[in-house]
Amino acid sequence: MSxxxxxxxxxxxxxxxxxxxxSVVSSRAxxxxxxxxxxxxxxxxxxxxxxxxxxxxxxxxxGVGAYRDDNGKPFILPAVKxxxxxxxxxxxxxxxxxxxxxxxxxxxxxxxxxxxDNEWTKNGLNATVQGISGTGSLRxxxxxxxxxxxxxxxxxxxxxxxxxxxxxxxxxxxxxxxxRYYDPKTCGFDFHGALQDIAKIPERSMILLHACAHxxxxxxxxxxxxxxxxxxxxxxxxxxxxxxAYQGFASGDIDKDAAPVRMFLKDxxxxxxSQSYAKNMGLYGERAGAFSLICSSKEEAAATMSQxxxxxRPMYSNPPVTGARIxxxxxxxxxxxxxxxxxxxxxxxRIISMRQLLRSNLAKEGSSRDWAHITDQIGMFxxxxxxxxxxxxxxxxxxxxxxxxxxxxxxGITSKxxxxxxxAIHQVTK
Amino acid sequence: KxxxxxxxxxxxxFALNKAYVEDxxxxxxxxGVGAYRTDEGKPxxxxxxxxxxxxxxxxxxxxxxYLPVLGYEPLASAATRMLLGSDSASLKEGRATGIQCLSGxxxxxxxxxxxxxxxxxxxxxxxxxxxxxxxxxxxxxxFTSYRSYRYWDAAKKALDFDGLMEDLRNxxENSVIILHACAHxxxxxxxxxxxxxxxxxxxxxxxxxxxxxxAYQGFASGDLDRDAWAVRYFDSRGFEMVCAQSFAKNFGLYxxxxxxxxxxxxxxxxxxxVRSQITLLVRxxxxxxxxxxxxxxxxxxxxxxxxEQWxxxxxxxxxRIISMRLGLRERxxxxxTPGTWNHITDQIGMFxxxxxxPLAVDKLIADHHIYLLKGGxxxxxxxxxxxxxxxxxxxxxVVTTTQE
Numbered sequence: 001m002s003x004x005x006x007x008x009x010x011x012x013x014x015x016x017x018x019x020x021x022x023s024v025v026s027s028r029a030x031x032x033x034x035x036x037x038x039x040x041x042x043x044x045x046x047x048x049x050x051x052x053x054x055x056x057x058x059x060x061x062x063g064v065g066a067y068r069d070d071n072g073k074p075f076i077l078p079a080v081k082x083x084x085x086x087x088x089x090x091x092x093x094x095x096x097x098x099x100x101x102x103x104x105x106x107x108x109x110x111x112x113x114x115x116x117d118n119e120w121t122k123n124g125l126n127a128t129v130q131g132i133s134g135t136g137s138l139r140x141x142x143x144x145x146x147x148x149x150x151x152x153x154x155x156x157x158x159x160x161x162x163x164x165x166x167x168x169x170x171x172x173x174x175x176x177x178x179x180r181y182y183d184p185k186t187c188g189f190d191f192h193g194a195l196q197d198i199a200k201i202p203e204r205s206m207i208l209l210h211a212c213a214h215x216x217x218x219x220x221x222x223x224x225x226x227x228x229x230x231x232x233x234x235x236x237x238x239x240x241x242x243x244x245a246y247q248g249f250a251s252g253d254i255d256k257d258a259a260p261v262r263m264f265l266k267d268x269x270x271x272x273x274s275q276s277y278a279k280n281m282g283l284y285g286e287r288a289g290a291f292s293l294i295c296s297s298k299e300e301a302a303a304t305m306s307q308x309x310x311x312x313r314p315m316y317s318n319p320p321v322t323g324a325r326i327x328x329x330x331x332x333x334x335x336x337x338x339x340x341x342x343x344x345x346x347x348x349x350r351i352i353s354m355r356q357l358l359r360s361n362l363a364k365e366g367s368s369r370d371w372a373h374i375t376d377q378i379g380m381f382x383x384x385x386x387x388x389x390x391x392x393x394x395x396x397x398x399x400x401x402x403x404x405x406x407x408x409x410x411x412g413i414t415s416k417x418x419x420x421x422x423x424a425i426h427q428v429t430k
Numbered sequence: 431k432x433x434x435x436x437x438x439x440x441x442x443x444f445a446l447n448k449a450y451v452e453d454x455x456x457x458x459x460x461x462g463v464g465a466y467r468t469d470e471g472k473p474x475x476x477x478x479x480x481x482x483x484x485x486x487x488x489x490x491x492x493x494x495x496y497l498p499v500l501g502y503e504p505l506a507s508a509a510t511r512m513l514l515g516s517d518s519a520s521l522k523e524g525r526a527t528g529i530q531c532l533s534g535x536x537x538x539x540x541x542x543x544x545x546x547x548x549x550x551x552x553x554x555x556x557x558x559x560x561x562x563x564x565x566x567x568x569x570x571x572x573f574t575s576y577r578s579y580r581y582w583d584a585a586k587k588a589l590d591f592d593g594l595m596e597d598l599r600n601x602x603e604n605s606v607i608i609l610h611a612c613a614h615x616x617x618x619x620x621x622x623x624x625x626x627x628x629x630x631x632x633x634x635x636x637x638x639x640x641x642x643x644x645a646y647q648g649f650a651s652g653d654l655d656r657d658a659w660a661v662r663y664f665d666s667r668g669f670e671m672v673c674a675q676s677f678a679k680n681f682g683l684y685x686x687x688x689x690x691x692x693x694x695x696x697x698x699x700x701x702x703x704v705r706s707q708i709t710l711l712v713r714x715x716x717x718x719x720x721x722x723x724x725x726x727x728x729x730x731x732x733x734x735x736x737x738e739q740w741x742x743x744x745x746x747x748x749x750r751i752i753s754m755r756l757g758l759r760e761r762x763x764x765x766x767t768p769g770t771w772n773h774i775t776d777q778i779g780m781f782x783x784x785x786x787x788p789l790a791v792d793k794l795i796a797d798h799h800i801y802l803l804k805g806g807x808x809x810x811x812x813x814x815x816x817x818x819x820x821x822x823x824x825x826x827x828v829v830t831t832t833q834e
Contacts, residue, residue: 036707094682096683139714286494314563322720
């Protein structure tokens with residue numbers, strides 16, 4: 001009390017601040033949490049926030065990786081709408097899912113990846129569990145490998161890789177190491193660099209592979225390059241962990257996109273596989289995905305399955321059904337399945353045509369740079385090759401928002417804004 | 431590669447359910463898994479939920495885009511308000527925040543990871559007995575020591591309050607204490623208000639951290655405010671605390687995984703940093719939570735008319751359970767089954783710790799096809815007017831013929 005009255009005499013203007021500061025200090029001092037620092041801002045979210053604040057009518061958001069239609073709007077797949085109508089008719093209950101998700105969902109999902117008649121699921125060699133979309137499936141997989149992988153506990157990842165791969169793997173208790181992947185000189189695949197680095201990986205280590213539509217570069221190995229990698233990985237006794245988040249969404253062809261996974265199995269590898277329905281079924285917020293291990297025997301698969309459940313239960317007990325039910329309905333209902341194949345091809349085709357339009361418009365603008373990588377790359381993302389200063393200029397002068405690494409989400413391009421984008425890119429790169 | 435992976439032991443409650451499903455005995459009774467059943471023994475999708483699903487399906491403005499990492503804000507804020515009450519000082523002062531999580535388990539896990547990784551807590555206590563998954567959640571989240579405080583007095587079939595207080599008094603500073611907000615799982619025994627006051631005093635004195643697990647708000651007594659009394663009392667005392675909330679039971683949304691983690695701080699300035707750190711944890715675990723269930727609960731809780739409808743459903747469920755408690759006790763006392771049976775109506779919520787020993791439990795399962803957990807826990811929802819006579823008769827039979 002006397003302290004405050006003396007403050008009143010000496011500096012009335014600072015009284016309020018000091019009084020507030022005092023109460024803040026005392027409650028912070030009693031708080032368990034005063035030491036908690038702000039976490040780093042999410043780079044992608046930051047892009048979207050800045051985009052929202054921009055008042056330029058021509059602004060473009062090429063940050064977030066979610067599909068948009070040619071009007072720049074989110075797209076609910078017709079197959080999904082139809083599936084929801086079918087499901088509503090069934091008046092299903094809300095009882096707990098099994099810990100591993102519905103067996104029907106798991107079977108349909110692994111068969112999507114490996115082919116309907118594949119010998120691995122036929123022989124019961126897969127342990128497949130539903131996961132919280134791709135992230136959750138990776139999380140289950142990394143937790144399992146952290147506890148049970150008999151070799152080295154480092155997971156080797158391509159440079160660059162999806163931003164969340166690193167913290168996720170570390171959180172699961174794995175070490176993270178790199179192998180060369182993207183060649184900034186060609187904006188393409190550094191095949192020789194990758195092979196060299198893979199050959200140097202200690203035997204019995206784990207290697208993470210993007211099955212198709214590499215995130216963030218859009219650069220995928222060619223089939224013959226995959227074959228070489230499979231050979232080296234087998235020779236070095238490495239364990240392949242495939243992350244397949246874009247099956248169907250990359251080329252429009254579900255078998256083509258899953259080819260590397262199927263090739264590796266044919267080559268005799270035992271693999272781990274994470275799948276997501278976020279993009280290829282547009283089920284983003286419903287969090288449908290799966291994690292699988294392909295084992296060498298039924299007994300191994302059963303034992304593995306029981307351990308996967310032990311990992312899931314203390315995370316969230318059992319998975320959310322809505323997205324999984326939609327995916328199951330689509331995959332197991334022949335007319336919905338063929339509708340879905342059309343829908344996913346439609347999305348892939350639109351992305352491919354935007355790539356083509358961007359490239360041809362850049363040529364029309366008179367750009368003398370080689371933009372072949374725009375159409376060579378595949379999937380949601382394109383590593384343009386623009387430098388950070390160029391990216392900054394693109395954003396500042398043209399209100400085009402993208403991440404500092406020059407990555408654009410092709411899904412954010414439409415037939416109405418592709419010319420503007422080409423013009424803007426040309427201006428900052430000429 | 432994984433030839434050395436051993437098969438994990440089956441999880442009791444699921445193994446029990448499996449056994450029940452495979453049993454062909456026509457009068458079998460499932461008193462195992464914790465989900466509500468109607469008097470016809472069927473699952474119940476709440477009418478307000480069905481209504482919401484139709485409404486959501488018809489709403490052309492909705493899409494399936496990712497939710498924010500910390501969830502659907504209308505759900506999180508409404509859930510926190512439902513828990514703390516709109517009179518809460520911490521809520522009014524901006525010191526309380528909500529984070530959507532994967533039902534109760536997910537909220538426990540996110541809270542536990544935060545406390546372990548950021549708060550640097552390493553010791554956690556829960557009641558003996560407690561929900562089987564508590565220890566696994568916390569140990570997997572990064573806690574290094576899981577301990578128990580006494581809770582169930584088997585002889586008195588009541589709360590071992592002195593044991594509880596002694597064990598908490600001996601807990602090291604900074605220990606996290608899991609408290610069941612109401613309808614204790616598995617015993618159904620809750621502390622009285624006076625006992626809660628003493629627990630709060632002790633937790634404050636010993637510098638322990640309270641972590642409430644609220645899976646049954648509304649479902650226990652039929653009254654949302656009444657079931658939140660303990661949490662609100664701690665809040666009014668100015669505690670920093672977290673509370674894991676589940677909408678599995680009170681909304682019947684078991685498989686949609688709707689939950690909320692309420693975080694109460696002494697100072698509003700820590701809220702943003704805490705949320706940003708939790709964002710990193712969630713991102714590394716599952717990126718963002720599921721949409722469907724969140725929209726159902728979030729919409730209902732923010733709509734007064736729908737909220738009233740929902741409250742009536744909760745009352746329906748709570749009342750049916752209470753009537754089954756009365757019915758079972760009445761029958762056992764009428765049969766003059768040895769022992770005292772008032773604990774069945776003294777206890778609250780979905781579960782009852784019957785006091786039946788392992789041999790009696792084995793007999794109930796093997797001889798009478800009545801499925802319950804080894805520790806004697808029964809799910810009151812498994813009882814209905816169609817089977818309550820049979821169950822009472824069989825309990826009587828095993829109690830009178832078993833020497834534990």
